[in-house]
Amino acid sequence: MEQQIDSAVKRGRAYWFVDGFAEMGAGALFLLLGVGVLLRGWIGQEGWLSWFASAAIDFGTLKAVTLLAAVLAVWWLKDRFTYPRTGYIRGKSVPQSAVLSFLRNVLLLVILPVLGLAAAVILLPPMRIVLTSIPAWLPVGIGALWGVFSWLTGTWTGLTRFRVMGALALMTGIAVGAWQMAAGFPALPAEALQADWWTAMPDALSRPLIDTLNRMFAGVGTMTLVCGIILLASGLVTFLSYRKENPEPYREDA
């Protein structure tokens, strides 16, 4: 009995994903970002700072525009296709406490460790060797985060395909990390390892840092691309199945 009630509750939560549009929208977003990140890896820049600044601007703009376009497209499609077939639901508004709790978790789990690592790399010379291995562990970290998020979504909605996608994201991250590790890492010159980075970034570091950033973006770009393809494929299969079950909009006289 409890299982049946739970299943009915989860159907409501899963309704947003019933037609595959949300996954296809997210997949298109990931695909574009992946291509953008990979292209960035091929376009050279003079200094690491200008490289980083232009990459941040490019990705920020690309992400904002694509995210907005994807959200609008999904709403439009649902309004024209899904709601006339299987009905409309209005999701619960998220309480402010939940938003604050989410932001606190992001801060604790993502931003603080990144800032801590950056500070450690600048202040502690032995930690600097970690910097060049970023192309290997960053995709694994992103794959694990996306995998956990996807798995939790699957548990919350009762949709097995999200758990499968979570496992695939983690495996993709590990595979990309292994590929980057097998390719080897750029070596940091001895003087760059010992210099005081707090006051001045040594010139000798510029080349290996750009190489590392390019490699990092190649790995993350590949991972994002693969995750986008997985999301698109899952969304497409879900959409085709939904369309087969609901070929026509609902009619009162049917």
Next chain:
Amino acid sequence: MTETLHGLSDLDRVIHEPARLLLVALLSPVESADFLYLLKESRLTKGNLSVHLSRLEEAGYLTVKKTFRGKIPHTEFRLTPRGRSAFDQYRKQMGAIVAGKKSQG
């Protein structure tokens, strides 16, 4: 055994009916849902669905809002705080009854 039976007699009869329980369960994770969504998900007939929704409305467990989407009439149903509380209470009671029965068995 006696306590389990007492627990059964205390159950909310408005929600305990299977079709109404399903409707309340479907409405519980959302802010509101329209007639078509409830019809498709519950697989009840239109007449049956209307009767059960009216019964829930009479009990003060849901509210009905009639609007238009373009030129088409659109009816949305929303659980009231009383309906949500009754559903939570029902789940707790059922959980306790099932747990009591398991410990006895």
